[in-house]
Amino acid sequence: MxxxxxxxxxxxxxxxxxxxxxxxxxxxxxxxxxxxxxxxxxxxxxxxxxxxxxxxxxxxxxxxxxxxxxxxxxxxxxxxxxxxxxxxxxxxxSPKTEVSSYKVHPTAIIESNVSLPEHIHIEAHVTIGKDSIFQPGVSIMANTTIMDNVKIGKNTKIYPNCVIHSDTEIGDNCIVYSGAVIGADGFGYLESDLDGSYTKIPQLGNVVIENHVEIGANTTIDRALIGSTRVMQGTKIDNLVHIAHNCEIGPNTAIAAQSGFSGSVRTGKNCKFGGQIGLAGHLEIADEVVLLAQSGVSKGISKKGVYFGSPAKEVQLAFKIEAVMRNLPEMYKDLAIIKKKLSEIDNQ
CATH class of the missing domain: 3.40.1390.10 (MurE/MurF, N-terminal domain)
Known part of the structure; x- marks a missing residue:
């Protein structure tokens, strides 16, 4: 620099x-x-x-x-x-990136009954669906698609090539980076007992992003089956994260890249999730939980602390297990020697 x-x-x-x-x-x-x-x-x-x-x-x-x-x-x-x-x-x-002039590019497509304040910046080839509402200071960059009945709060910035699906609500002072998809259908299907085929279950809920949330590039947050998938105030989400239907991510949570949250996971406040962590569905995670990278969570976590491994365990126990596992090859050799000597004794 x-x-x-x-x-x-x-x-x-x-x-x-x-x-x-x-x-x-x-x-x-x-x-x-x-x-x-x-x-x-x-x-x-x-x-x-x-x-x-x-x-x-x-x-x-x-x-x-x-x-x-x-x-x-x-x-x-x-x-x-x-x-x-x-x-x-x-x-x-750092360079100041405030919008120097508020304008709507002539190539933008804006459907009927959209509420646009005077101070809004919309770049080339943006598409906005009907009945959407925007607050002052919003910036929507090129090639972004915003579907029907979307609400976006003050001073929120949407980078190029994002897709915001219908009924999504995004709060004030948020940042959504390029390639993010918010509000696509959750992964819900009914499996047939007869032939194993799948019938799609309608996803009729929405996504609610509260104030001061950042959503990284190519992150996906699915709409709820019913109700809302919710990302609460102050949460920061890295690139390539997936948050499934009906999840609730607690306030001031940090989520590193390539993490996955199965449906209906609920996390507490002030959690930190390392890269490539995975959580099974319908789990509850306490406040102030730290999951180290590549941890897999198959059961809920009821008390704050640092956890690691798959399945995730309290970090000190997990590290002890890892230390023992690293010694397994030598332990196996020692065991083979002991078995051989015992066999020789038995044969005397």
Whole structure:
């Protein structure tokens, strides 16, 4: 990332304790393994500790109390939370993406009885179905399809090539990234006892996305059979996540990529789900549950904590089991030796 900012400006934004040279001008931001002279970098994860003594970065944001001195012509900013300091700096430096002018592109197709405020931005080849309602500040980017009776709240941004199905409700200050599909039919079929064929079950519910939710690229959230599939306030969803019909995702939950939620899963608030986790249907997950990556959940989780494995277990137990399993080949060899010696004794 190319920037042009003085050390004093950076220090005013981040705060903390300034160490070393103050005559530093920063013209780039890089990870600590790639940073060179003129760059600002950061260190808050011990996995990268080997790079700290050797980096040529002109400025490094480090944890308070780190036992290292800056080189000549190098500055450190010691901070109680280097990650937080970096976020403040990136927010300051990030390009502002507010809509400069509100307009409706002439190629957009807008059906009857659509409520459009004065301050709305609709780009090329957007299609909007009838009876939809939009609040001020909404931005809908190119090639997005919004079907009938959709409601979208203030300052929500829909990136290109999204599909929002009928009756979906999206709150204020949400972001929906490219390729997301919200409100498609849930996976519901009636299997015949006679020949095993499937008859589609009508999906008559909808999807409700509350305020301040972000939905990643190519994520799919299915409409409910009846009632609502609901993603609650403040939740952040990564790319390529699937949330099935009638799920309820609790507030301020974070879901990493390639995770799957079967139908009617209910999660509590402030949960964190690592990449490629999977949950079986009709489960309830307590508040403040953390599922580490690739965990599979087959039963509900009733108390907060960190869980891992398939089936998921409390993390300390899961790690003990993993440690034993890694030793199984050697244990098998030892067992074979013991069996052989016992056999020799029996044959004497």
């Amino acid at each position: 190319k920037v042009q900012i003085s050390l004093n400006q950076i220090f005013e934004i981040t705060g903390g304790e300034l160490l070393g040279s103050t005559n530093v001008v920063i013209n780039g931001i890089q990870g600590i393994e790639d940073a060179v002279q003129g760059d600002l970098t950061f260190f808050y994860n011990d996995k990268y500790s080997k790079y700290l003594p050797v980096t040529d970065a002109s400025c490094v944001i480090i944890p308070l109390g780190t036992n290292i001195e800056p080189k000549p012509n190098q500055a450190f900013i010691a901070h109680k939370s280097p990650h937080e300091a970096l976020v403040h700096l990136l927010n300051y430096l």
